[in-house]
Amino acid sequence: xxxxxxxxxxxxxxxxxxxxxxxxxxxxxxxxxxxxxxxxxxxxxxxxxxxxxxxxxxxxxxxxxxxxxxxxxxxxxxxxxxxxxxxxxxxxxxxxxxxxxxxxxxxxxxxxxxxxx
Amino acid sequence: xxxxxxxxxxxxxxxxxxxxxxxxxxxxxxxxxxxxxxxxxxxxxxxxxxxxxxxxxxxxxxxxxxxxxxxxxxxxxxxxxxxxxxxxxxxxxxxxxxxxxxxxxxxxxxxx
Numbered sequence: 392x393x394x395x396x397x398x399x400x401x402x403x404x405x406x407x408x409x410x411x412x413x414x415x416x417x418x419x420x421x422x423x424x425x426x427x428x429x430x431x432x433x434x435x436x437x438x439x440x441x442x443x444x445x446x447x448x449x450x451x452x453x454x455x456x457x458x459x460x461x462x463x464x465x466x467x468x469x470x471x472x473x474x475x476x477x478x479x480x481x482x483x484x485x486x487x488x489x490x491x492x493x494x495x496x497x498x499x500x501x502x503x504x505x506x507x508x
Numbered sequence: 509x510x511x512x513x514x515x516x517x518x519x520x521x522x523x524x525x526x527x528x529x530x531x532x533x534x535x536x537x538x539x540x541x542x543x544x545x546x547x548x549x550x551x552x553x554x555x556x557x558x559x560x561x562x563x564x565x566x567x568x569x570x571x572x573x574x575x576x577x578x579x580x581x582x583x584x585x586x587x588x589x590x591x592x593x594x595x596x597x598x599x600x601x602x603x604x605x606x607x608x609x610x611x612x613x614x615x616x617x618x619x620x
Contacts, residue, residue, distance in 0.1 A: 433613070436551075495567070500548055
């Protein structure tokens with residue numbers, strides 16, 4: 392079974408600085424997607440960024456980028472120029488891209504990010 | 509754009525009561541999902557519907573039933589609520605199994 396581990400229950404960063412959130416996963420598959428979701432206090436789950444395992448280039452979305460290390464099964468999220476609005480719970484998630492189990496997103500337990508002014 | 513709409517947003521039930529959580533999406537997505545979120549547990553899949561007319565169990569289906577009423581709507585029913593079902597419930601949809609999932613705003617359910 393696939394598992395996703397976020398080893399940092401909480402992180403904090405100063406406004407305008409950079410922070411990296413860690414995520415590791417365990418799978419024997421080679422074709423899968425990885426995601427970072429943001430959950431602000433409003434509870435809404437918002438997709439931040441996604442990475443397809445077959446793509447070697449790290450995904451980037453504006454101030455958000457990932458460091459995808461497939462061999463190490465690591466998928467960290469870097470937030471540059473942190474803003475107060477980035478404060479939220481961040482979830483790493485995995486989804487198999489083939490077979491009958493590809494509908495299921497497997498989530499980590501989340502990292503609560505605080506942004507200090 | 510409404511996206512994925514869940515009702516109600518909050519609900520308090522007594523143990524043994526039944527209720528149905530409603531979910532509707534207006535994005536013409538084929539696949540829909542129900543997750544629950546518990547403190548320190550992340551989100552866990554309860555049931556999903558790959559396409560209209562099909563439903564399948566997820567990770568934690570016990571105590572729940574679902575109905576894919578049509579392409580737009582996917583409801584989750586608790587027949588006899590238990591305190592262990594106190595949680596935040598999220599409905600989500602995606603165009604297909606390869607596409608990203610869009611989430612509703614969640615329903616906070618408390619069973620006393």
